[in-house]
Amino acid sequence: MKENAISAGFFGTGHFVPERVLTNADLEKMVDTSDEWIVTRSGIRERRIADESMTTSDMCYEASLRALADGDVNASELDLIIVCTVTPDYAFPSVSCLLQDRLGASRAAAFDLSAGCTGFVYGVVTAAQFIGTGLYKKVLVVGAEMLSSITNWKDRSTCVLFGDGAGAAVMGPCEKGSGLLSAYLGSDGSLGPLLCLPAGGTKEPITEEAMALGRDKLYMEGSEVFKVAVRHMEAAIRNAVEAIGEEVSAIDLLIPHQANRRIIDAVNKKIGLPEDNVVINLDRYGNTSAASVPIALSEAVQDGRLQEGDLLVMTSFGAGMTWGAVAVRWNKKELS
């Protein structure tokens, strides 16, 4: 990655998850599954599910308020809002515009970004470009997902894996040598059918027949996605770290996409970090797609797992298929 004129760092982080907890025991009553199968195959014990009155933008709003408070930033100072999601309130207007209005971010531009579970990583890199050119000084990046709205609750191979939530970060200019140091993004559209929402777009409208076949719900070929995830997350981490002339052993904290404990363990077996250097919260939240990395980032900050000067790597993979990683020198100080 060519170095930007201005470095982009993180000043504030926050997250929100709905109150309602859906445990593996609850799922045992809904489909033919067991706590033992879910825990051994995925590491997930429970997930949060939004109630019917809640929308993706509601979760964005709650997470954003926390990130703004953490960064001591007023919504009216925001120049840009990027919401990364594949489960928007509407096809349009965008979630970012709904959020802009609700936050009272009167001078912010706003757009949504769709990169599946890699959304937040793509969003952070996008924000860094606007900051890097000097165009914008305060950018809010939110990863939010209400996957429960597109989950097929009759398909045991997918419904046990996902959850709802939102995570947010306020980004802006920081000292050279800190903040976002490198980025590696990738995609392969030929793999799109492995993880998709077949009906509901221009290609396939939602009809009664489509609904009867479950084509208005998430479809996934789990074992194929698994292989792609391990291969590309490992490569993305190595690329992001090598781009700054470091070894993977220099990573102080790795925040991987929280899809499956076995995927994270397989990636870590290849790169060999101590377990304490890898953030895992999927046991409590399941896979929250674009929200997974920013929720884990916000929790890591809250738990004091990130210190000034630490080398943080965030990595993800998801629908598209897409993948990516960013290397960040952690420094919450804003450039004055």
Ligand SMILES: CC(C)(COP(=O)(O)OP(=O)(O)OC[C@H]1O[C@@H](n2cnc3c(N)ncnc32)[C@H](O)[C@@H]1OP(=O)(O)O)[C@@H](O)C(=O)NCCC(=O)NCCS
């Ligand atoms: C989905 C996933 C957990 C399944 O694990 P797996 O070890 O690949 O399991 P398989 O799909 O091979 O299924 C094994 C068996 O368990 C069964 N099974 C599937 N879901 C089950 C469930 N919830 N409970 C009990 N049994 C289940 C299958 O029917 C299959 O039975 P069979 O052997 O009789 O056909 C795993 O493939 C995975 O996590 N993939 C990646 C998914 C992912 O990360 N998606 C997000 C992308 S952002």
